[in-house]
Amino acid sequence: MLALNRQNDYDQHSLMIMKDQITQFLFHKKGIEGDKNKEDKRDYSVSKKLCVAAAVSSLLFAGCFQPPKLAKQTFTLELGADVYANPDVYLENADDVNSKKLSIEVETPGIAKLDNRFVSTGSEYLAVGEYDFVLVNGSKRTPFAVKIKDTKPPTITNDVTELSVGYGQIIDWASVFDAKDLSEVYYEAPLDASLVVGEQDITVRITDRFGNGVDRVVHLMVGV
Numbered sequence: 422m423l424a425l426n427r428q429n430d431y432d433q434h435s436l437m438i439m440k441d442q443i444t445q446f447l448f449h450k451k452g453i454e455g456d457k458n459k460e461d462k463r464d465y466s467v468s469k470k471l472c473v474a475a476a477v478s479s480l481l482f483a484g485c486f487q488p489p490k491l492a493k494q495t496f497t498l499e500l501g502a503d504v505y506a507n508p509d510v511y512l513e514n515a516d517d518v519n520s521k522k523l524s525i526e527v528e529t530p531g532i533a534k535l536d537n538r539f540v541s542t543g544s545e546y547l548a549v550g551e552y553d554f555v556l557v558n559g560s561k562r563t564p565f566a567v568k569i570k571d572t573k574p575p576t577i578t579n580d581v582t583e584l585s586v587g588y589g590q591i592i593d594w595a596s597v598f599d600a601k602d603l604s605e606v607y608y609e610a611p612l613d614a615s616l617v618v619g620e621q622d623i624t625v626r627i628t629d630r631f632g633n634g635v636d637r638v639v640h641l642m643v644g645v
């Protein structure tokens with residue numbers, strides 16, 4: 422019983438000290454002496470004191486920021502998209518993080534930083550592939566990946582529906598269609614199309630290096 426009483430005394434004493442510290446801190450923050458209210462403040466319940474203690478200590482020691490959390494482990498982007506060096510882009514909780522302390526580093530060789538973007542050396546963008554990146558937060562390094570894919574077919578800016586050629590003429594489809602793609606442009610069409618005199622519809626398939634393609638039907642007129 423004696424030990425229990427001493428423990429209770431000890432707890433009460435600890436709480437009193439904590440209460441005083443909290444009260445002093447709050448008054449200090451408000452810039453007032455607080456002598457008049459000091460006794461009133463002692464009437465706070467234990468639970469209230471603990472809540473205030475938690476709030477004060479979180480303000481004092483944890484600050485208003487949370488640890489950064491990556492939104493994904495792998496970020497998949499379309500070829501040609503900007504791959505920013507800004508840490509906020511990769512965070513789930515960017516609004517709650519002190520991103521000034523953070524940085525993004527790349528570990529895969531052959532990548533340069535152009536302004537605020539990562540690009541393949543000598544290029545304006547990151548080439549198709551998978552790259553190792555790190556979110557740096559002081560001494561803590563959190564790895565993540567950036568995957569660049571080409572999923573888009575070539576863009577064709579002219580509309581060709583008819584074409585007249587001579588018999589046996591080799592058709593240069595690259596000069597017929599104005600097609601562009603970051604992964605080159607290839608044309609597939611019947612090789613013997615110009616060996617049939619008369620008119621016929623043929624299908625020209627326009628693809629990039631990764632097999633993304635579009636079809637165009639051309640009414641071919643072959644003269645003698």
Ligand SMILES: [Ca+2]
Pocket residue numbers: 571572573574575602603604629633
């Ligand atoms: Ca493409």
